Amino acid sequence: MPDATEDAPAAATSDRFILSTVAGLAGAFVLFGLLVDGPRTALQGLVAIQLVRDTLVTDYIGVGGKGAAFLNAGLLTLVACGFYWRCRAKMTGGAVAALLLVLGFALFGKNLLNVWPIVGGVWLYCRLKGEAFGAHLNTAFFGCALAPVVSEILFSTTLSPMVTLPLAVATGIGMGLVLVPVAAQLFKAHGGLSLYNMGFAAGILGTLVVALYRSYGFVPAPVFIWTRGNNLLLGAFLFALFAALAALGLWHDRGAARHFRSILRMSGQAPADFIGAAGFGATLVNMGVSGALGTLYLVxxxxxxxxxxxxxxxxxxxxxxxxxxxxxxxxxxxxxxxGTLAKPWNAHDPSLQLAALFGTTLAPIAGRFGWHWGIVAGFIHSSAALAVGDLHGGLVLYNNGFAAGLVASVLGPVVAVIKGRKVEA
Structure with a gap:
């Protein structure tokens, strides 16, 4: 059964207001990007970002500078918001998550050039099936996890653009075309105990595509671009952003604090929609508090x-x-x-920083079975996340989502048997 709360539900918020809030976040990224480096430098860096290979890990701050990275993220998210507005898509919690993943991953893998074949493939699926594109927009933009495949084909070979361009576009469209049924099928494996279902689906699909290309001699070369030394500036920006989200939530809904406490009692098992369950005000408070805690962990x-x-x-x-x-x-x-304490690495090593943050996709295990099982899931994930990248050659941005899908698919049923519960919500 879906999560429920004891409190009276908050008043419904219009899709327009929710979408405008997300667009406002994207606008803040654009403004920050233009201010921090200046328009000229930011635009020059933006061009460089479109033309780079995006194999994990490619930090766009190291490619085009802070201004260009934030400009790319903000502009791409604004375009994505335009799709949701044009299609009159319902702004659920899942839609907000999809758009903020565009905003976040457009700092290190998604850009204004490489996402569109994937989105086009999902659109083509909808046309062939006679279904509304708006109903699958979340899948289209979550599925841009595979965008590095497009960039890799375009920019990592010595082949003529006459060959690489149609090959990249066709590969991207083909992957997008099958994402909807693949994601629906693989959700059954973990029963919503990993929130990044598209990471699981993209990881498996990406592994198959990379295996196919490797069999013809196309082997992605590793990339590692990771910047340091920007914590003060970027930390100030993030904490201000998260404080603004929480403040907006408290302003929007006088009962936001009470409804936020009700969110804390929910398991979070997918499909979860905190906007529908507790209201947008409480959800904004949760977003602000959660972002601040994640940032604090890094500090x-x-x-x-x-x-x-x-x-x-x-x-x-x-x-x-x-x-x-x-x-x-x-x-x-x-x-x-x-998990890092039992390994020859440190918690501040790049891969383990990402594992701790992205590994929170396993949060429903703690929410459903108890905090101690959440710790077990995180401990296992700290190893799994380090092992799966070789399978897809770094061409799937949701590497931790792929690893977590495997962890949840195995650990979830085991814990359910131990506790005598069903995995299903």
Missing amino acids: VIGGDLNGPTIGALMTIVGFAAAGKHPANFLPVMIGVFI
């Missing part, structure tokens, strides 16, 4: 604020509308941290 462990980690933080913020809250994701982060 405490001596981590880095850059494109990849801010992308991970925006993923926490986005899914704070659709399954995550401090009570269910903090145990997973603690589990990942404990």
